[in-house]
Amino acid sequence: MKENRRDFIRKTGVSLAAMSVGGVGSAVAAPPEKPAPRKNLSGDALQEVAIKSTIRIAVQAPVEATATQMSFYQQMGVNHVTLWPDETKANADNLAEKKKAFFAGGSLQVYGANNISLLNDEKIILNLPGRDDRIELYKQFLRDLGKAGITYTTYSHSANGVWNSANTTTRSEAVARSLDLNGDKTGQWGDKKYTGPLSNGREYTTKEMWDNFEYFIKAVAPVAEQNNVRIGILPDDPPVPVLAGVPRLFSSFEGYKHGLELAKSPNVGVCLSVGTWAQGGNKLGKDVFGMIDYFGSQKKLFKVRISNIDQPLPHYQGTFVDNGYIDIYKVMKALKAVNFDGVVIAENIPQMITAGGGGGRGGANTAYDPSLAWTVGYIKCLRDRAEEEAAIQPIAVNHKPVKKSNKS
């Protein structure tokens, strides 16, 4: 686009010169002798701002994304992807190869990659037999990321996975997630399913959970630092203190604070899921905005996932980003206020109908993941607005600087 603008100026200059000697154009009316000054070109300058945004829009791409998919992302103005390989593909060679492929296919940077198999790992989280082997694998994964030059990974620490009730529908019957804490619900991660009252065989204490986390994070944080990889910890989904006998550590502001203090590493921070955190309403110590403000100003916010819900627990339903109780524009403003320098990604997008063609004059053909495209469009606009507004008028940051507890 920048190139285009330069071209524009160049071409306009050239064409005016050509016209002035009267030599070009056949069926063309004479242009005005002296062009009037342009009025509404403010967009040009403002969009330069958006292009340089530090709040970068990413999509979660298939590891084996096709050339078509890569072009599609690029056409949406997306320049970053995150990948979720399983353990068979989460090795250094494959990751390096994917990194190259995404760049070649659509100028896409791989912002982060995760090893699905090592997230929400019961052995690590509950200190089950084989824990050290799993931690070794995690360290190896961090080294592989380092070797591949991928500097970010998302981690989550829920021993009984992510919990849902039956899917529901939101605007015009689009399929969306839901969770009713007082109704039927199941936890899931990968192929594993969890149900109450005791998903993992017994009640676990918060103390042992913290001990296990400390053991894990102290083992992996130095490896993350050596390999220049940052780890962003996701909130437990749902963010309730205990579920089916297992405490959930990353379900409150205090929990996050404690977790990061234990890690004591500039390489360990937060991957904030707005939709998940919104489930907690005002029960989590800080709401979404408070979390962004606090951890963002410490530069502990590495990635933000965006989705929306109709209301907090005990019973929430997923909605489109424009239709929930969280104002996503305010999320963008909050991110800009702390100069967030990372990616935002759309998640848990209600599924739009994908069958059939749009048709019509200048119309559409086969729908191509319309839910993702629509949501990325919506979010990108809010990002652009937040950036442009910051360029015009700096946003007042209404918090006191937080004393850094990082070693660095």
Next chain:
Amino acid sequence: MSDNRRDFIKKTAALAAAVSVGSVGSAMAGSSEPELRERMEALLAHPPKKSTIRIIMQPNARISKSQLTWYKQMGIDDVTVWIDPPNDTAEFYIATKKYFAEAGINVYCMGNGAVHNQDKIVLNLPGRDAKIEEYKKHLRNMGKAGIGYTTYAHMGNGIWDSPAGATTRGGAAARNFNQYGPNNGRWNNLRFYPPLSHGREYAEEELWENWKHFMREVVPVAEENNVRIGVHPDDPPIPKLAGVPRIFSHFERYKKAMDIANSPNVGLCLCVGSWMEGGDTVGTDAVGMIEHFGAQKKIFKIHFRNIEMPIPHFIETFVDSGYTNMYTIMKALKKVNFDGVLFPDHVPNMAGGNAWPFSVGYVKALRDRVEAEALV
């Protein structure tokens, strides 16, 4: 959604009651319960108004119902439908209006390709009267179907492109027009080529005479049938192409045309993309057009698209990627309390399929922002 909100507030109140007796929640801090409740009550007291700036799609008259479900999922409740003969009957218009209404979608606009960009009307060629009669029939059909708006364009030799393809962001194929390269006009199956598309040079005065005649004929019919006509700019808005003047190519000429029409039922379908093609040659920019004609309630519909640069060589692009910041357009529309529809048209082709959702999402966010700002 409003149902959801009401539920929410109900449940929140219940939740707040539960919290107040200390039975729920451990790490309480941040926004207090009264604050949350206040927010919810404010939502209930001021439910989000339906915006008067409505985003539309432009489907076929018999698009599948599942596609209409998809429109609604994107937040779209209105459409513009184009038909061609032999579907130019009152019965078809009525049935179409009903077909969409069943899916909860309002047909805001109906267009008829056979009475749009007609050289017979624009250049007073043989058969003009029959064409004008056909146009009147279109208006009467609209009246019978209760569809209150139609877009009209007055280009004698159609919309112009360059046959050499162009691409924009990410290699997406986009329409372009190069004034100094091979180019041609088109409408329906007709193609128009320089140097003279219609055999001779036409004088601008002739076109004004023809416009006057056309308006004299159709305005009473539009008024009787309660149909508003929005005139689309010439695309591109160059004063003359291939010997044929283009009178909807400048602010002053638009004003003159509206004066001639002299009817509350004749206004603009302002295609801001076409207008931007003109750069600084069209008298005032798109915002200026909106400020002037919008304040007069003369803007009935907006085509909302962006281009990389103005003539002599324009290339269309994604809404967020062109030389105009589309927020300024949306803001201007809100400022004049625009009450009509907005179509994010001419989206560059995207890899793998449907190009609309990205644009609709982006445009809806712009619309939602200016509405939210208007409340403050």
